[in-house]
Amino acid sequence: MLSAGFIVAVVFSWIYDITPGGIIRTEPLPKQKLPLINKKVKTYRFTTFVSVIIIIGLLSFNIIDSASARKIEKIDKTIAVLPFTDILPIKYESIVFDYIGNQITAGLSKIDDFNVLPWRSTKNFRKGNKDYVKMGDEMDATILVDWKAIEIEGEKRLTIEMIVAEDEKILWSNDYSIKNSWTEISVISTEISRNIARRLRTFLSLEERARINEIPGSPTALYNAYRGRSIAQNALYLYEMGNRKTDLSDFDVAIDLYTQAIQVDSSFAEAYANRAVTRLWGIYTTHYSGNELEKCLEDIEKAKSIDSNLIEADIAMGFYYYYGKRGFDNALKYFQQALEKDPANVDCLFYLSLVHRRKGNWDEVAELSSQALENDPASALFYINIGTSYDYLHDFEKAIECHNLAIAILPEWPA
Structure with a gap:
């Protein structure tokens, strides 16, 4: 509308004049009274014309761009x-x-x-x-x-x-x-x-x-830590699938990758915390003995000394008490502490549900399992454990739903 009005105003200003007697049409001067139009006047008129076109173009673009921006802003992100x-x-x-x-x-x-x-x-x-x-x-x-x-x-x-x-x-x-x-x-x-x-x-x-x-570590360190995490999770998955004879030496490989990451970047707090978690998973699967607990605690304390607000350190401490010390109240404390820092963290919801299941707090298990499902855990291990919790709660419809989701993610899973 603004650009259209501007065009109309310009056209009318060239055709009509405003006089004390009102708006009248501009009459051309007699030929003999026409002044000589020199080159400067032509240049001026041409420049004015080009400027008007540019202004109209910018106004039109702004209107179109604003409409496009409003459309993009309405998109569900x-x-x-x-x-x-x-x-x-x-x-x-x-x-x-x-x-x-x-x-x-x-x-x-x-x-x-x-x-x-x-x-x-x-x-x-x-x-x-x-x-x-x-x-x-x-x-x-x-x-x-x-x-x-x-x-x-x-x-x-x-x-x-x-x-x-x-x-x-x-x-x-x-x-x-x-x-x-x-x-x-x-x-x-x-x-x-x-x-x-x-x-x-x-x-x-x-x-x-x-x-x-914020980048938590150097590119090489981050990649080594990611590989370590993936390898350790896969080893845990195989164990949870019931394959107790699987080669759990992958935990050793994962720990070595975390160590390489730390050697590249000694201030990489997450690598210390996740190396501790990997050792604790190894203790849970009996690949490591309880003698490794001291190393776990050292890594967790080192991670906290680098970043006192690190969620991964809280999670590691939760596992320290859950798998290492069987101190379930302390495990709840640290997993809850991590969840408060990141309320949408589905891992924390899942870990809390496991501890409450161990303690027999079934109302809490039901609530946490429901929240975890709402946040799309997208993990066969999570779904199978949540499904098992629903089995205990005799909510077999939800249990079957979770087992089916586990199978969809990992078809070879014996859910």
């Missing part, structure tokens, strides 16, 4: 980072590209206005020949972040696309050059998060900006 499904280069393990997706997800999760689906849920999603509309429906996500990792003659490039699932419209895309190693994604993910927030018209508070920019 439930985001899913899609898994890498291209053919892997021979020299790389799949965990390298699993790590890239994890880091992109972790970066976006630091923005309060975004509801980012957990990576452990989306990484197992099977794309097949599905289009983005079907993928959005199946994942219950409105925005999909797809990506490709390409390496040609030693040059690495990461291409990111943000897509509206409903109409498959690409809202934003960008290429990122990787100088040396794919582990540099831990640094690049901060820029990806800022760019996506900007495109979605999301204002970032100073606290959010600080969270996005």
Whole structure:
């Protein structure tokens, strides 16, 4: 409306004059009275005309851009980072590209206005020949972040696309050059998060900006720790699946990777805390003896000395009492402490439900299990344990639902 009115005003000012007697049409001067139009006057008129066109264009663009911005602001910002499904280069393990997706997800999760689906849920999603509309429906996500990792003659490039699932419209895309190693994604993910927030018209508070920019360790250390965590979790899964004869030496491999991470970055607090958790899982599975408890406590205290507010340290202390000391009240205390720092942390909800189940507090088990399901734990281990809790509660309908979800995530799981 503003640009249209401006055009009308300009046209009318050229055709009509305002006089004491009212608005009258501008009459042309007789030919003999016409002044000579020199070059400067022509230039002036041309410049004025161009300026008017530019102003009209800017006003129109501003109106269109504002309408587009309002439309984007109304989009439900439930985001899913899609898994890498291209053919892997021979020299790389799949965990390298699993790590890239994890880091992109972790970066976006630091923005309060975004509801980012957990990576452990989306990484197992099977794309097949599905289009983005079907993928959005199946994942219950409105925005999909797809990506490709390409390496040609030693040059690495990461291409990111943000897509509206409903109409498959690409809202934003960008290429990122990787100088040396794919582990540099831990640094690049901060820029990806800022760019996506900007495109979605999301204002970032100073606290959010600080969270996005905070990288807990060096790229190499972060990747080694991620590998260690993945290997340890897999070993625990195999044990929980009932395979008591499985080779639990993977716990040794995981601990070695955490140690390598700490050697690269001695201030990497999470690596200390998660190394303690891995040892405690080893004690639970009887791979390690109780003599390892002292090392666990040393790692937890070291992590807290680096970051006194570290959630992973609280979780590690909860496991220290749950698996190591059988002090269930203290275990509840530390798991609850971690949950208070991050109320949506599904891991803490799950761990609390396990301790309450051990103590026979079934009302608490039911409430915590329900909250965990609402937060989409996306873990076969979690679902099978929550399902078992519902078995004890004689809520067999929910128990079957959880066991089915466990099977869907991990078909070989004997749920």
